[in-house]
Amino acid sequence: MNQGPMSERPLGQGPMGQGPVSQGLARPVAKRPDKSLLRGLGGLLPRGLLARTLLIMLLPLVVLQGVALQLFYGGHLDVISRRLSAGLAGDVAFVANLVDQVPEAMRGQILREANWRLGLSLGFEPGQLLGTPPARPAWMPFLPLEEDLDHALRERMSFTFDADWHSDPQAIVIRVQTGTGLLSVEAPRKRLFSTTLYVFVLWLVGSALLLAGIAILFMKNQVRAIRRLAEAAESFGLGRDTAPIKPEGAREVRQAALAFNAMQGRILRFVSQRTEMLAGISHDLRTPLTRMRLAIAMLPRSAETAEDLEALNQDLEEMERMVETYLAFARGEGIEAPRPADLVELVEEMAAKSRRSGADVSVNLPEALTLPLRADALKRALGNLLDNARRHAKRIAIAVAEVQEAGRHWAELTVDDDGPGIPAADRAEAFRPFSSGSATGTGLGLAIARDIVRAHGGEILLEESPMGGLRARMRLPV
Template sequence: MSLTTPTKSVTRALRAILPRGLLGRSVLIILLPMVVLQAVALQLFYGGHLDVISRRLAGGVAGDVAMLVELVRREAPENRTWIFRESAWRLDLNLAYEEGARLHSVERAASLPLLPLEEDLNHALWERVRLPFDTDWQSDPRSVIIRVQLPEGVLHVEAPRKRLFTATLYLFVIWLVGSALLLSAIAILFMKNQVRAIRRLADAAEGFGLGRDVGQIKPEGASEVRQAAQAFNRMQERIRRFVGQRTEMLAGISHDLRTPLTRMRLALAMLPRAPETEEDLEALTHDVEEMERMTASYLSFARGEGTEQARPADLVALVQDVAANARRAGARVEVAAPADLPMPLRPDAVRRCLGNLIDNARRHAQRIAVAVRTVPRTDMAGPGGAQKTVWAEITVDDDGPGIPAEDRESAFRPFHSGSPTGTGLGLSIARDIVRSHGGEIELEESPLGGLRARLRLPV
């Protein structure tokens, strides 16, 4: 138990740090080994080559300074001129002597904190000079000023930095940073082109799933992505062909059924009316109307409203229109909604969905309340990785008997009706329409005491 919890914590931390997109992960897979390799090379350079070269250069300068200090100490002040001249000519070290001065220790910040030059020079001077000294790397950008305390004064030694520094460091850093940037740019450009093809395929699949006519997508990218695009195009054709054949077949069946139903309605209308047959004729007329309504419902369910294309529409105006139609049919419907809510919709399909829900509520309840609002959405990302953060939520409440919790999911099954006058297709059609918009519908207990249908559509 003690080992499992830290492992889960580390896993969650890694998931939070790692990029979520394919582009970020692919670039990370490419660049991470390169960064590790360059880090190893950098460590070897600092721990090996640079350290050895720095110690050797610092030792050479410290040895020259130690020799000059010894010569200055041995010679009389009037004989030191040749030491200063020969030092500048042969050793490239400029000397100055300050008679009677005392060396004061001064705390100086490191001018090259990432390099071992200052530390190596101080160590070499301490080993060879064996006298109090001070190094100044900040006063002159081209030189290092070394001050050594002698018995009678302070000796100033100006050493050029090129004697302590190698240009190999610049070349190495330029190669390290330049190669990393170049490889990063190449990897990002290459993977961006590959990911673009996958995103287009995902957008096409999302649009096709929402009932949009996305057409054939152009295969591009890697061979596997091209193969997936071609398979998607073939799938589109098969699904369109299947839906078209099914719709045509059911349309023909509906037409064939409507013809005898029309004849039956006409015959019933032409039959002579008598008090003893009036009730039977009314029942037969009602049965014929019910058969016509069921035939139209079956055809709408099979068609799935799939031919309508999404377009910008006002959801609030659509809800108000459906509620007004229900009021004209005798329903008591209350609507609470904002002024407007524009979003891409298939208006006829959504109108049919809401009409089915309100019609179901009207058959079982006296009061119906419809509410429209927007709620945050944090469950998933949209096509191409763009986050859709808002749902349009519609609730339809009634004060009817409701549906038990264990039977609510089965109520969405086709031809499953709890009413003797229903076809069992209203909720199935409503769920198909909502899901084709990328949303979801749920049945819950209503605050009014009956049933609540909650619809959520992506804005």
């Protein structure tokens, strides 16, 4: 029964519209490079820009010279060695055959002619037999030239022979057992060597060293400019006064130096304008506050208004404290420059001041630790930390130590107390201005302390204290 042609359907479509079917063909998946291998190779590379640049410049040169030397002079030396060995072996075989065939009366003349024309030292001992060759020293390496000469002698001579390579450093002694006696041949070693190879190698190495020296000198000058730019940026980031750097080096490095100088000027102008504005606002606020205090003082006193007036006076006192804090911060940030100072002496002074205010302060300090500081500003920061601890705790402990981390030296100052502390979730919020929950604080102490420490290039953190309260850890670069 004829059922007619089968209905066509798109390739990959299953019967009865059941969706695509597998065609049995797998798409090739590109193999990704092993990241661990790439990280391992990256760990072998030098870290410095100078070393990496020289590696990029000199490694292809050395590889190219090595490949050229191996491909060209490797084969060239092998050919020359075989040809020189074949020439010497032919001379020795010719003399040995001639001496063995001529009458005894003609041997002396043949040896003299061979000695003069072939450059060989020859000797013949009639009736003498070839003995055991001298033992080879254990320290002497087996040269490829020995194989070439031995192979050439076996091809060109039918007599028994041996070759001594270590008895004479300037010559090779070959002894041949002929039918009538023993022939001794001393051949100069220079007949098996080509001096052009050494000249080429010396020229190759000398030119590579000269180019490497020029590259190192050039790259040092370029890297020096980048290093100076990095040092200036680091000093500026640590809050130290740095003069504009001199643009030098390549065009791109000069552009980076000019951009850094422009950025430094803009940042200094911004900070100066912000400080002047803050000082001006804080100073202008004193006038209305004074008028408000005078107006409150002139109001009539009564039992009904006494409580309200007292609340207004407390608000005015708090605002005056905030204004004084603003002014103190503005004066310290805008005027003081960092100078070498003894951190230990500064901490002892602030600890004694805190004791006079009634705090129980213990210290654990080294003998001395000198570093560039804005002494007045840092006193203000440490004073804020001690005031906060004194208001909330009974005992305070201050410690100073020098630590090293990530290749850098830090002066670490810790202030511990036995107060209630701050929960870990609220410690970041404690640095925000006006976030203090104290009735007597302005909420600016920790914020100002952090700004001062960061202006020194350091950092301040809040942690849990071993004394059960709060620890303020302050780090300053040495």
